[in-house]
Each structure stands twice: as C-alpha cells, then as structure tokens.
Amino acid sequence: xxxxxxxxxxxxxxxxxxxxxxxxxxxxxxxxxxxxxxxxxxxxxxxxxxxxxxxxxxxxxxxxxxxxxxxxxxxxxxxxxxxxxxxxxxxxxxxxxxxxxxxxxxxxxxxxxxxxxxxxxxxxxxxxxxxxxxxxxxxxxxxxxxxxxxxxxxxxxxxxxxxxxxxxxxxxxxxxxxxxxxxxxxxxxxxxxxxxxxxxxxxxxxxxxxxxxxxxxxxxxxxxxxxxxxxxxxxxxxxxxxxxxxxxxxxxxxxxxxxxxxxxxxxxxxxxxxxxxxxxxxxxxxxxxxxxxxxxxxxxxxxxxxxxxxxxxxxxxxxxxxxxxxxxxxx
Amino acid sequence: xxxxxxxxxxxxxxxxxxxxxxxxxxxxxxxxxxxxxxxxxxxxxxxxxxxxxxxxxxxxxxxxxxxxxxxxxxxxxxxxxxxxxxxxxxxxxxxxxxxxxxxxxxxxxxxxxxxxxxxxxxxxxxxxxxxxxxxxxxxxxxxxxxxxxxxxxxxxxxxxxxxxxxxxxxxxxxxxxxxxxxxxxxxxxxxxxxxxxxxxxxxxxxxxxxxxxxxxxxxxxxxxxxxxxxxxxxxxxxxxxxxxxxxxxxxxxxxxxxxxxxxxxxxxxxxxxxxxxxxxxxxxxxxxxxxxxxxxxxxxxxxxxxxxxxxxxxxxxxxxxxxxxxxxxxxxxxxxxxxxxxxxxxxxxxx
Amino acid sequence: xxxxxxxxxxxxxxxxxxxxxxxxxxxxxxxxxxxxxxxxxxxxxxxxxxxxxxxxxxxxxxxxxxxxxxxxxxxxxxxxxxxxxxxxxxxxxxxxxxxxxxxxxxxxxxxxxxxxxxxxxxxxxxxxxxxxxxxxxxxxxxxxxxxxxxxxxxxxxxxxxxxxxxxxxxxxxxxxxxxxxxxxxxxxxxxxxxxxxxxxxxxxxxxxxxxxxxxxxxxxxxxxxxxxxxxxxxxxxxxxxxxxxxxxxxxxxxxxxxxxxxxxxxxxxxxxxxxxxxxxxxxxxxxxxx
Numbered sequence: 001x002x003x004x005x006x007x008x009x010x011x012x013x014x015x016x017x018x019x020x021x022x023x024x025x026x027x028x029x030x031x032x033x034x035x036x037x038x039x040x041x042x043x044x045x046x047x048x049x050x051x052x053x054x055x056x057x058x059x060x061x062x063x064x065x066x067x068x069x070x071x072x073x074x075x076x077x078x079x080x081x082x083x084x085x086x087x088x089x090x091x092x093x094x095x096x097x098x099x100x101x102x103x104x105x106x107x108x109x110x111x112x113x114x115x116x117x118x119x120x121x122x123x124x125x126x127x128x129x130x131x132x133x134x135x136x137x138x139x140x141x142x143x144x145x146x147x148x149x150x151x152x153x154x155x156x157x158x159x160x161x162x163x164x165x166x167x168x169x170x171x172x173x174x175x176x177x178x179x180x181x182x183x184x185x186x187x188x189x190x191x192x193x194x195x196x197x198x199x200x201x202x203x204x205x206x207x208x209x210x211x212x213x214x215x216x217x218x219x220x221x222x223x224x225x226x227x228x229x230x231x232x233x234x235x236x237x238x239x240x241x242x243x244x245x246x247x248x249x250x251x252x253x254x255x256x257x258x259x260x261x262x263x264x265x266x267x268x269x270x271x272x273x274x275x276x277x278x279x280x281x282x283x284x285x286x287x288x289x290x291x292x293x294x295x296x297x298x299x300x301x302x303x304x305x306x307x308x309x310x311x312x313x314x315x316x317x318x319x320x321x322x323x324x325x326x327x328x329x330x331x
Numbered sequence: 332x333x334x335x336x337x338x339x340x341x342x343x344x345x346x347x348x349x350x351x352x353x354x355x356x357x358x359x360x361x362x363x364x365x366x367x368x369x370x371x372x373x374x375x376x377x378x379x380x381x382x383x384x385x386x387x388x389x390x391x392x393x394x395x396x397x398x399x400x401x402x403x404x405x406x407x408x409x410x411x412x413x414x415x416x417x418x419x420x421x422x423x424x425x426x427x428x429x430x431x432x433x434x435x436x437x438x439x440x441x442x443x444x445x446x447x448x449x450x451x452x453x454x455x456x457x458x459x460x461x462x463x464x465x466x467x468x469x470x471x472x473x474x475x476x477x478x479x480x481x482x483x484x485x486x487x488x489x490x491x492x493x494x495x496x497x498x499x500x501x502x503x504x505x506x507x508x509x510x511x512x513x514x515x516x517x518x519x520x521x522x523x524x525x526x527x528x529x530x531x532x533x534x535x536x537x538x539x540x541x542x543x544x545x546x547x548x549x550x551x552x553x554x555x556x557x558x559x560x561x562x563x564x565x566x567x568x569x570x571x572x573x574x575x576x577x578x579x580x581x582x583x584x585x586x587x588x589x590x591x592x593x594x595x596x597x598x599x600x601x602x603x604x605x606x607x608x609x610x611x612x613x614x615x616x617x618x619x620x621x622x623x624x625x626x627x628x629x630x631x632x633x634x635x636x637x638x639x640x641x642x643x644x645x646x647x648x649x650x651x652x653x654x655x656x657x658x659x660x661x662x663x664x665x666x667x668x669x670x671x672x673x674x675x676x677x678x679x680x681x682x
Numbered sequence: 683x684x685x686x687x688x689x690x691x692x693x694x695x696x697x698x699x700x701x702x703x704x705x706x707x708x709x710x711x712x713x714x715x716x717x718x719x720x721x722x723x724x725x726x727x728x729x730x731x732x733x734x735x736x737x738x739x740x741x742x743x744x745x746x747x748x749x750x751x752x753x754x755x756x757x758x759x760x761x762x763x764x765x766x767x768x769x770x771x772x773x774x775x776x777x778x779x780x781x782x783x784x785x786x787x788x789x790x791x792x793x794x795x796x797x798x799x800x801x802x803x804x805x806x807x808x809x810x811x812x813x814x815x816x817x818x819x820x821x822x823x824x825x826x827x828x829x830x831x832x833x834x835x836x837x838x839x840x841x842x843x844x845x846x847x848x849x850x851x852x853x854x855x856x857x858x859x860x861x862x863x864x865x866x867x868x869x870x871x872x873x874x875x876x877x878x879x880x881x882x883x884x885x886x887x888x889x890x891x892x893x894x895x896x897x898x899x900x901x902x903x904x905x906x907x908x909x910x911x912x913x914x915x916x917x918x919x920x921x922x923x924x925x926x927x928x929x930x931x932x933x934x935x936x937x938x939x940x941x942x943x944x945x946x947x948x949x950x951x952x953x954x955x956x957x958x959x960x961x962x963x964x965x966x967x968x969x970x971x972x
Contacts, residue, residue, distance in 0.1 A: 079559060105561035113559075119552035122545070129542075130549040134561045136542045140570060143541030144534055150541065197561050396772065450957050457714060457771075461911045462956055464904070465949035472946035490943075600904065604779050611776045640791055647783035651762050654777040658769035 010264050011249050020054025021262055023249050030093065032057045032233045033109070033201045038077055038087035039257075047073045048257040051087070053235075055201065060227055060234045062248035064241075064268075066278060070257040071237045072114055075203050078235075079111050080104040092200055106134055110199035112190040114206050114237070120179030124170065124189055127178045128161040131196025135160075164192050167229075168222060184215050188222075195226065202226070204236040208243050216240055220247050245269065253277065342536040345619050346529060352626070353525045360521075368633060376629045377524025378404075378586040381531045383609035383621040385578035388535050390607070391616030392544065393571035394551030395452075396460040399467025400606050403440040403576040404583035405474055405598035411436030411584025412512045412593065413479055416505045417486060425518040432518075433527065433584040440580020443470070444573040452568045467603050474595035479506040511594035512587065519589040527585055528622070531578050535618060538574065547571045612653060685816070686937050687930065692821035692890065694929020695828035699883040700906030701913070701921035702835065703876030709852040709916035710872045713771060716778040717758060719903015720785035721877050725751045725884030726800065726894050727793060733801050740803035747881040755877025756870050764866065782900075789896035797895045800888035824886045831879065832922050839918065844871055852916065905932075908952050914965025923963060928952075 013021040020031060031054040038051040048070040055061050063071050076082045078089060080101045089096045091107050099107065110131075119127050129136070136157050138149045165171040168188040173181065178189060187207055194202055207223070208216045220243050227234055238244050244251065245265040253261040253268060255277040261268060268274055360370045386400045415432035422428040451462045478489040482502030489495040493504055506512045538544045546567045549557040558564055587593045609628055613620030635642035656662045700722060707715045728747040732738040738746065762781050766774050802820065810817040839845035850858040851868045859865050887902060888894050905928060913924025928948060935947040955963065 081555065081558075101555070101558035102561055102563050105559055111559055113556065117553045117556035117559075119549045119556065121552055122548055126545050126548075130545050130557065130562060131560050133542065133546055138542060140538065140541070140543045143543055144537045146537060153542075193556075193560065390772070396775075451953065454956060454960050457708075457915070458911065458956055458960060458962075460714070461908065462953050465908065465952050468904070469946040469949045472943060472949075476940070476942045600900075608776055608779065611772055615772065640787075643783060643787040644791065647780050647787055650780035650783065651777055654769075654773050654780065655762070655765045658773040659765040660768070662765065 022056040026056035034090040036088045040085045055233045058231050060248050062244040062251040063237045065254035069254040108200035110194035110197045111203035116186050118178040125161050125174040128196050131193040132157050201233045208240045338540050373521045374519050374524050374589040378582040379629050380528050380625040381582035382606045383625040384531045385575040386606050387610045387621045388575045398460050398464035401598040401602035402467035402470035403579035406443045407436030407440040407580025407583025408587030410439035412587040429518045433581045436584025437577040437581040441577035444576025448569045448572040475509045480504045513592050519585050690930030690933035692824045694926035695824045696887050697906045697909045698922045698925025701910040701925045703879045704907050704910040705921040707876050713774045717781035719899035720782050721880040722884040723899030725881030726888040729885045748878045751877040751881035752874045755873040759873040786896045797893045800892040800894045802889050820889045914962030917964045920964035
C-alpha cells in the first residue's frame with residue numbers, strides 16, 4: 001500500500017524566529033500564521049493550553065495527536081469558531097483578536113471540517129460559488145434586476161468554479177446536489193470551496209478520513225499540487241501517518257491540549273515522547289519523565305535542544321536527507 | 332449554464348401561470364360564472380399569494396420559522412390605508428395613489444422588519460419562532476390601541492383614545508383603536524394584485540439565483556460552513572427577513588385598500604399560521620406550490636360553504652391528513668403503490 | 683399591591699400548569715404542540731358539562747375532565763403525531779395546528795360559539811384576608827395545586843422508572859431506544875400527563891375567568907407556551923418560574939401601565955429575556971459541535 005505513495009524530500013527546519021520552526025527556504029520570510037500561548041477553557045476544563053505555532057508561506061504542516069488531544073479545537077480557535085481564552089493569533093501579521101469567523105476568513109484563513117459541512121441542498125457549483133462570495137462584486141439589487149454587472153460577474157464566477165473543480169477532476173459534477181456526492185468527493189469539494197475563498201492559510205481537518213489508500217495517495221498529490229499552484233500554507237490534521245509523514249514538512253504533536261513535540265517527520269517518528277503519547281509509556285522512560293505534568297507537557301523542541309537525545313535524532317535525520325526516500329508509516 | 336436555464340425556465344412558468352390565472356379569473360368573473368363572494372375573494376387571494384411567497388423566502392430559503400408574518404401585513408395595511416387617506420387630496424388618480432400607498436406599506440413593514448430582525452435574528456430555531464410570534468402579538472396589540480387622525484395641520488397619533496388626538500374641528504379619524512381603519516376608499520384592483528404577485532415573484536426568483544440568494548441558502552444549509560466561507564450571517568439573514576417583511580407590507584396595503592374597514596384583530600396569530608400553512612402545504616421553498624396552495628386554500632372554505640359549520644372541521648381534517656400522507660414514509664409508499672396499481676391496468680389495456 | 687401580587691401569582695400558576703404540559707412534550711417529542719391550549723378548552727367544557735348538566739360534585743368534575751383529556755391527549759398523539767415521528771418539525775407543527783383547528787371547530791359544533799358561564803367550583807369554600815387584600819379560594823386552590831403538581835412531577839421524573847425513561851428520551855432518543863426504553867410508550871405517557879394537567883388548568887382557568895368558549899384555550903395556550911420558553915423550554919422548574927413571572931408581569935402591567943397594552947408588555951419582556959439569555963431563564967445552553 002505504501003509503495004504507491006511518493007514521499008517528498010524532507011526539508012530542514014530552522015528556528016527563525018524563535019520559538020517557531022520553518023523550512024530553511026523560508027528562513028528570511030515572515031510567518032503567515034502565528035499563534036502565541038493560545039489557550040481555551042470550557043467551564044474549568046482546559047482544552048488547549050500554551051499552543052505555539054508559526055507557519056511560513058507555502059509550508060505544509062501537520063497537526064497530529066491521539067483522539068481528544070484538542071486538534072480540532074485548535075482549528076476552531078484559529079478560525080474563530082471559538083474565541084480563545086488566552087494568547088494571540090496573528091494572520092499575515094494581523095492580530096485576529098475579536099474577529100468573527102466571517103472576518104477571519106476574509107483576512108485569509110479557510111478550512112474544511114472533520115464532520116463534512118457542505119451546503120447539501122445546493123449544487124456543487126453553488127457550493128463553490130459561496131466560497132467565492134467575497135470575490136463576486138455585485139449587490140443585492142443589481143442581482144435582482146439582472147444588471148449587466150450581474151451577468152459579467154456570474155460568468156466570471158462560473159468559469160472560476162470549473163477551474164477550481166478541475167483540480168480534483170470534479171468539473172462534470174458541477175450540477176449535482178452536494179449532498180448526493182460520494183463521501184470522498186464531498187471531502188474534496190470542501191477543499192475546493194475553502195480554496196475558493198482565496199486563503200493564505202488552508203486548514204484541512206482530516207482530509208483523508210474515510211478514503212481508501214488509492215484515494216489517499218491521490219489526495220496527497222493534490223495537496224502538494226495545491227500548495228505549489230496557489231502558494232499557500234497548509235495546516236492539516238490527519239490520522240493517516242502515511243499522508244502526514246509523506247507530505248508534511250513540519251509536524252506538531254498535540255496531547256491533552258498541549259504541544260509535546262515539534263519537528264520534521266523523521267524527528268517525530270523517532271521522538272520517544274510522541275511514541276509514548278500514542279502507545280503509552282514504556283518501562284525505561286518512566287524514570288526520565290516521572291509522570292509530572294510540566295515535564296510531559298513541555299515542548300520538545302529539537303533545535304533548541306529540549307533534550308539532547310531528540311536533538312541527536314534530528315541531526316541524524318538531517319544527515320540522512322537528500323535522497324531520503326524511506327517508506328512512510330514505519331515507526 | 333444548463334442549470335441556470337432550468338431555473339429561468341421555472342421562473343417563466345411561474346410568471347406564465349400567474350398571467351394565465353389572471354386571464355381565466357377575469358373571464359370567469361366577467362362572464363358571471365363566479366358568484367359575488369368568489370369575485371370578492373380575488374384581491375384577498377392575490378394578497379395571500381404574496382404573503383405566502385414572501386413567507387417562503389424566510390421559511391423556505393432562509394430556513395427560519397416565522398410565526399408573526401401577519402404582523403408585517405398589519406403594519407403595511409394600516410400604513411398603506413393611512414397614507415392613502417392622507418394623500419387623497421394630493422394624488423387624485425386612484426391607481427397612482429394605490430401604488431404610492433403600497434410602496435409606503437412596504438416601507439413601513441420593512442422598517443418594522445429591521446426593528447425586529449436586528450435583535451432577534453441571532454436566536455435560532457424554535458426560539459426565533461416564538462419571538463416572531465411574540466412580535467406579531469405586540470404589533471396586533473399596539474395597533475389595537477392606535478388612534479390616527481388627520482386635519483388641516485397633518486396627521487395626529489395617539490395610543491390612548493380618540494379624544495387625545497387633539498384634532499381641530501373637521502378632523503377625520505382614520506384609525507380608531509380596536510375598531511380599526513374606517514371609511515377606507517377602496518382602490519385596490521384585481522389587476523394591481525396580479526402585478527404585485529408578478530413583482531414579488533420577480534424579486535424572489537432573481538434574488539434566489541444571485542450571490543445574495545446563494546448566501547442565504549448557504550446559511551440555511553450550514554451556518555458554520557457559511558461563516559467559514561466569509562459570508563456575513565446577520566446581514567443575509569436580515570436581508571431575507573426585511574425583504575420578506577416589505578413584501579408582506581405591500582400585500583397588507585393592497586389588502587387594506589380592498590375593504591372599507593379593517594380591524595387589527597384580522598392580522599393575528601391565526602392569520603400568520605394560515606399563511607404558514609400555505610407555505611408548508613405548497614412545499615417549503617417551492618414558489619409555485621405557495622401560489623397554488625394560497626389560491627386553493629383561500630377558495631376552499633368558500634367552496635365548502637354548502638357544508639356550513641362543518642367546513643372548518645373538514646379543513647382541519649384535510650390539513651392533518653395531507654401532512655401525514657406527505658410526511659409519513661409508510662403512507663407515502665402506500666400511496667405511490669396505489670397509484671401504480673391504478674396506472675398499471677390502464678397500461679395493460681393500452682397494450 | 684398585595685392583591686395584585688396574589689392575583690398575578692394565581693394567574694401565573696395557571697400558566698405554569700399549562701406550560702408544564704408544553705415543556706414536557708417539547709422536551710420529549712421535540713415538538714411545539716399548539717393543540718395543547720385547546721385541550722384546556724376541552725377540559726373546561728367537560729367540567730362544565732358534568733357540573734351543570736349532570737350535577738356532579740366539583741371533585742368528580744375535575745377527575746372526569748382529567749380522564750377525558752388524558753384519553754384525548756393519547757389519542758391525538760397516536761393518530762396525528764406518531765405517524766410523523768421522523769418528519770420535519772415544521773410538518774409536525776402544522777399538524778398540531780390542524781389538531782387545534784379540529785378541536786376548536788368540533789367544540790364550536792357541539793357547544794356553539796355562545797359563551798358559557800362557568801360555575802365557580804371553589805367559590806363557597808373559604809376566603810382569606812391578607813391585610814386589606816382578600817384572597818379568593820380559587821386563587822388558593824390554584825396556587826396549592828400548582829405547588830403540588832410541581833413537586834409531584836419533579837419526584838416523578840427523578841425517582842420513578844418511567845420518569846427516568848422520559849428524561850433519557852428527552853436527552854437522546856436514539857440512545858434511549860438502544861437502552862431498551864420504549865420510546866413510543868414514553869411519549870404517550872408524556873402526552874397523557876400533559877393533557878391531564880391541561881384539564882386541571884382548564885378547570886382552574888374557567889373558575890377564575892368564567893367565560894367558556896371554543897377559543898378560550900387559544901390565548902392562554904400561547905401565553906403558557908411563551909412562559910415555557912421564558913423559563914427555558916424543556917425544563918420543569920423553568921416552566922414553573924416562567925409561568926408565575928408571566929402572570930405577575932401581566933397583572934402588574936394591567937394595573938399600573940395599560941390594560942390594552944398588557945399583552946404587548948408581556949411579550950416584550952419575553953423578547954428581552956431571550957435576547958439576553960437566548961435559551962430562557964433556566965434553559966440549557968446549546969452548543970453546536972464543530
């Protein structure tokens with residue numbers, strides 16, 4: 001199964017500006033999305049705490065972690081479905097504090113949903129056109145009276161819809177009601193609709209959920225294509241490790257609402273804290289961490305030397321980079 | 332583009348249907364096939380069609396349950412009647428005055444729509460429904476205490492009684508509290524009603540197939556996704572609500588100017604419900620269904636007149652049965668089975 | 683002042699009893715039962731008939747009215763609402779309105795539209811004086827029955843097996859079915875209780891305001907529904923609180939502001955409460971999972 005998944009070359013991550021890690025090629029550029037000490041409480045329960053993340057333009061970042069770790073909550077915070085209790089979010093340098101979900105989308109962030117949220121009764125075309133809402137320029141009455149601008153803008157939107165749908169070869173489905181599409185196509189339509197809003201950052205919440213291996217492989221290729229063509233940053237939540245390890249440049253691991261590790265795919269795969277979060281504690285580590293929360297919750301930031309062993313692992317990975325076409329998904 | 336033409340075609344069928352109905356009823360009325368009470372129903376039917384269409388914009392396309400639509404009709408009716416009486420000297424041509432009065436009716440109702448919509452549209456589902464119901468009752472209650480008079484100085488308003496209008500001698504009371512508006516000049520015509528239906532259809536159909544209409548439908552289907560697509564929720568909910576209120580106001584003005592007296596009690600909760608029944612029976616989001624349901628259900632009690640006291644009982648039973656038959660899967664499959672059985676022998680006969 | 687307060691509470695207690703019916707049915711069947719107000723009217727007519735035509739005692743009349751309404755409630759549920767269990771809420775709403783029309787027009791045929799003067803069943807029992815205010819026996823009986831019903835219902839839903847089943851169904855119908863709860867019979871019981879309460883409310887309402895017409899139930903029905911929403915629909919203490927507040931507000935608005943505008947004031951207070959607290963005073967906060 002993993003044979004048909006092409007793994008991208010691993011890139012080196014550099015810590016500029018601290019404490020964020022970005023691919024080396026983006027070292028001089030600014031961050032397109034920056035979250036500082038982000039946290040939210042639900043009635044005394046802390047769902048996410050001290051979440052720090054910096055994403056540079058055209059970077060693909062993975063957000064992984066066991067079920068209930070707070071990954072979707074992070075998405076909800078970034079897209080303002082919830083307002084954070086603590087911390088700040090900067091989108092392309094702009095503080096999004098107090099923005100609504102609508103405003104933050106206009107500011108340049110778009111997302112898909114874990115439990116698919118399409119406009120079921122509308123056609124595929126209309127779904128994408130709602131994504132284009134803010135780039136179609138005519139008012140209510142211009143639309144009602146069918147003024148020339150209506151026809152011009154609608155034609156433009158129609159062409160754009162077909163163009164966007166063709167990324168996933170879905171142009172022939174334009175007239176179908178979105179609710180009647182097969183599951184995989186619904187997931188892809190959500191991505192198209194999010195892209196239509198012309199985001200700078202695209203958040204994908206489990207884009208491969210429910211897809212078969214060949215669909216996943218295709219999706220992987222398309223995510224890369226989207227990044228290259230649109231030049232946008234992508235942050236994705238995914239449980240399919242082949243996909244995550246295959247296309248993400250940087251990976252952030254979340255557990256119990258806190259970041260427990262950051263790094264390149266190979267660093268993450270070799271990180272004992274991550275393995276522990278997924279598989280439970282092994283004997284020889286018990287003494288090292290002693291189960292105290294501050295230690296477990298602390299970011300293991302390889303380049304800052306959070307723990308020397310991890311830093312070594314990172315170096316090893318870096319040394320092995322180049323023609324590193326290791327098969328994904330092996331731990 | 333194929334889909335667009337399908338929508339356009341559907342729209343044209345609706346316009347054609349209204350025009351054909353106009354011609355048919357006009358012929359029937361002039362040929363005296365319709366009795367007097369039926370002819371008298373023509374304008375109210377037009378008003379109810381517009382009411383049903385406008386409520387369909389809120390219930391069907393915006394997906395919000397409104398139980399106070401008659402309130403906007405009331406505002407439009409009284410606003411239109413007052414303006415018509417006020418302008419009776421200034422504009423002597425009745426059709427022109429009708430147009431102006433209907434526009435004012437729409438304007439007043441739209442203002443009421445903004446007033447109500449801004450605070451309440453953030454409520455959802457049943458809570459929004461109960462608040463619209465409450466507003467409908469409030470409007471009825473206020474109209475019940477509203478006194479409006481006119482003398483040479485202009486209009487006078489009061490919420491207590493006729494005497495406190497403080498009019499000079501010769502002043503005319505236009506709206507007299509619970510007794511409603513009196514001595515209205517009846518200037519509504521069947522043709523104007525048809526024109527209003529056509530305008531309403533034009534606005535709704537073109538709105539639905541535009542950027543704003545898609546935004547409204549998107550919010551209905553999935554509010555959170557619409558927000559994530561950068562659609563301002565409140566703006567579009569309000570747009571649908573206020574447009575709908577304005578059209579209801581126009582219908583109200585036309586309705587008010589069809590009678591010599593109208594009372595506030597006419598536009599109560601039951602009227603709101605009646606219009607909702609048109610929308611639901613006609614099919615939520617289905618404009619043609621709303622038109623047909625409004626016509627049939629307004630004419631039905633009249634046609635059932637021979638059953639006297641039983642007609643409303645029959646109406647109630649028909650309503651319940653239709654809801655069960657159209658919404659229960661077993662019943663629906665039973666009916667389609669029956670239809671097949673009835674059709675099948677015919678086909679055999681043909682073969 | 684005191685007498686207004688007592689009048690308000692006693693009117694509110696009637697609203698509260700009706701609101702309980704609305705709230706329980708809403709909580710469990712997730713439907714706005716607009717026919718509930720007309721069940722009150724039926725209860726009123728049943729009590730009227732048994733007292734005026736058959737010469738029964740007040741107690742027998744109340745029990746008779748309750749029995750008829752309970753059966754009526756179950757029948758309505760079985761015939762009209764049960765086939766629509768999986769239909770859209772709007773379809774059920776319209777059906778409920780159809781039932782409401784049916785009951786009103788059936789009553790119109792049987793009893794005609796002439797108002798009947800309802801005999802005060804509790805008039806000659808006693809009167810209490812509180813300072814200068816006289817408290818009628820109707821008010822006392824109303825408030826007492828309201829308290830008894832409230833306590834009994836709270837105990838019922840928290841202690842008995844059926845009560846727990848009702849709460850389970852209202853939380854999650856699907857899960858309740860999987861746990862072996864008979865959802866249909868639970869809903870039937872809810873309708874039975876709600877309708878029985880409506881009968882009591884009908885008798886109390888008509889004793890306090892003795893005109894009985896086929897449309898008698900409509901307005902108190904709408905107001906009690908408002909009260910249920912006011913307190914937070916689906917919540918039993920909420921219905922109680924909402925009902926009593928609504929009654930007090932209505933009486934005070936009538937006394938101090940304007941008789942004609944009292945309804946407008948009541949509804950305006952409802953709207954303000956909902957804008958500030960969108961799920962009512964004691965309602966559960968709804969959060970949509972994203």
